[in-house]
Amino acid sequence: MTLSPDGKLSWKHVYFVGIGGIGMSALARWFNVNGFAVAGYDRTPTTLTETLEQEGIDVCFDDAVDQVPAPFLANPEGTLIVYTPAIPAGHRQMEYFREHGFEVYKRSQVLGWITRTLRTVGVAGTHGKTTTSSMVAHLLRSAGINCTAFLGGITQNYGTNFLLNEPTDRPEEIVCVVEADEFDRSFLTLYPDWAIVTSTDADHLDIYGQHDVLLDSFRAFVGQIKPGGVLFMRKGLELMHSTTAEVRDYSLDAGNYRSANLRIEQARFVFDIVHPQGTIEEIRMTVPGYHNVENAVAASAVALQLGVSPEHIRSGLGSYRGVKRRFEYWIETGEKILIDDYAHHPAEIEAFLKSVRALYPGRHITAVFQPHLFSRTRDFADEFAVSLSLADRLLLLDIYPARELPMAGVTSEMLLNKVTIQDKVLLSKEDLLYELKTLPTDVVVTLGAGDIDKLVGEIRAIL
Incomplete structure (x- = not known):
């Protein structure tokens, strides 16, 4: 080849x-x-x-x-x-x-060459892109559309981050779903037919320096949508003047595509999706979270564009089981809940904890958080403090450095001092496990993009 x-x-x-x-x-x-x-x-x-x-x-x-x-x-x-x-x-x-x-x-360059030969859906955003792209792929696959997908997480439905299309002598019929990553401007190698942009919050400032520079990168990405293509953009983002594509907006409760009659039944989200041609009623999602309802609206908008029927969308969203480390349940009993999530940005943590609070009103939430990157902790310390204070108790781990060297004055203790709840403590990984053996717990959530996921099995055994 x-x-x-x-x-x-x-x-x-x-x-x-x-x-x-x-x-x-x-x-x-x-x-x-x-x-x-x-x-x-x-x-x-x-x-x-x-x-x-x-x-x-x-x-x-x-x-x-x-x-x-x-x-x-x-x-x-x-x-x-x-x-x-x-x-x-x-x-x-x-x-x-x-x-x-x-x-x-670079990986992004090679992925760009592959996707140029196929009809491509590019899903971008500082958060939400992994879940949304995997939803798009699942809706297409479950509706019988021949698709391949390059995803940024392990799907629970398929146990993989890569879906292979069925062999065909008509490759022009294949739809490629690709998670379009803004890190290091990787998504600028992509020229999608259809694109989703879920969010453009400030992030990766160690790469971009300033939020405006990050926004310019997103504007360049949507400017690369192929002629005749469509941009599905979360309502309120400032990107529409940077593209010649048709622009349609969506959100949880407003826009060309939106949810309606949203409610929680038996710790699950139930809702309708309103779209320009009508309404898809009584969608019951196994994967919880207000942010995931919004992601489902975006994925459904693309699926409708590609000819998936409302009936297949309803059944597809009902059978969608999510992505590992995205609102992933490890324990779900009447007495105890343990959920693991990749959230590592203040906006993601806020959306996650608000959803947990809505699912389990009146219950005590213990959040275990491992900050990711010294630069991100420094740049968003105040915002992290606000979002983490939505929990009832915070067990804070040391910063996971990833690709960075330590920065003077940037520590988990600095972050802990800004958190406003009283029940908070800084722990090593070893002390965390001991602490959980002695603490009374109800709903426990683990959060972070480092290696905190390696502890979740041990935490489950303790709880």
């Missing part, structure tokens, strides 16, 4: 540097099922890397050059190197590839 910017270069081997990332692993799977020899490096073994190995992909955890399979090294012209910007400078394999004439491209 030929795949390159100019359509002339044919690769036989594809090597991923950072293959264990959620977006990288999805792309690796695509190449693997399409007949390429695939291998890669990542820093540590994870459930994702184990799955890749089970699918026949060779993964190494040492950046030594001799860990790269020999056929890849022996053929620079026939080997594509795909990397993630999260790989640090000085990576030995990357230095070797660059010095020896290998074709080296």
